Amino acid sequence: MKCAPFEYVRPTSVDDVLAALAEADGEGKILAGGQSLVPVMALRMARPAVLVDVNKVEGLSDLECDDGSVHVGALVRHRTLAEQTAHPLLAEAARHIGHTAIRTRGTAGGSIAHADPAAELPVVAVATGATVTVAGADGDRWVAAEDLFAGPLMTTLDPDEMVTGIDFPVPTRWGFAEFARRHGDFALVTVVVAEVDGDLRIVVGGVGPVPIRARSTGAETLGDELTPTGDLHGSADFRRGLAIEMARRALASAGIQG
């Protein structure tokens, strides 16, 4: 239960982070809040040769509102997200992430880059049509959230790229519902409903390798298009049933007839 040895660097600028990642040549890993990375290192499921601690990188902890959208720096902690009022959906989702001692450390950028299919923020990102800012050797590029997630814990990021921020449009109507067996656990199923610029999205987490954007606009028909896989936490049928019920609740709290 102890991490394997690694080299530790703590750069203070994005450029230096990128240089450290390039130098690590695929063996480096970014350490932000560490709430997902450190457990897998402790279990020796991950053994990065170099840890690039980004906690002291300047300019990544800002949360700014402008023109119907909230820009969240990669280092903004879940606790800050839960307490801000500019983006109520984001606040509601952040309150469901782990426990206080996890939210004080865990970061928005880390959650997005980790791409856990059961995590809250990726579902919110896809539902609101968020844009992820990615820094790389050739400068910044901007990726739509739904193009970022490639599979469970997999993204389309290159090993020497870094998420520096996320722009979450503020929805005009929204609903959030999730089911977890215990308070603070990862959800079995999360459903986020968000209406941005008249476009209504229903996005489901926990029923596939990435957040699933539903084609249907109602809870009843949603079940037909989901193909969850069962595991020890819940069978496929159970998850499908949960998704329908969570969609019903999310739509109701958004004030939308499902």
Added chain:
Amino acid sequence: MSVDITMIVDGERFDLAVEPRHTLADVLREQCGRTGTHVGCEHGVCGACTVLVDDEPVRSCLMFAVQARECTVSTVEGLEGEDGTLHPLQQAFADHHGLQCGFCTPGMLMTAVNLLDTVADPDRETIRAEMSGNICRCTGYTGIVDAVEDAARSR
């Protein structure tokens, strides 16, 4: 290769050479003598190792000590008064049977310290929610919630 760090633990300054892979929990226990901070699951599930870093609760098994460079750390061992008087939360845990084996108690107390610092008048539901990241296998939690509620009310 070790890294030199300075941190303040319970008001005492420590200049340490730490291995990057050693967690804050390990270094508190093995290099600072703060064995009051307990290590349970070592992967962020049980909450026993909770300490305050710059007044915010963190799981010290999920933070490397090297990251606590120039930070102020509060552990359970800094709670009692200089004359040995128990902190009101410690006294309340004793009064309400909020512990049996005591293994989870340091984490429970540090989580509760933060709860009392951040929520003015917590009800039982809030206390249960805020304490839910700390696992206890002895008490069934009722005594713990009673203790935190009592400490909050008698402030």
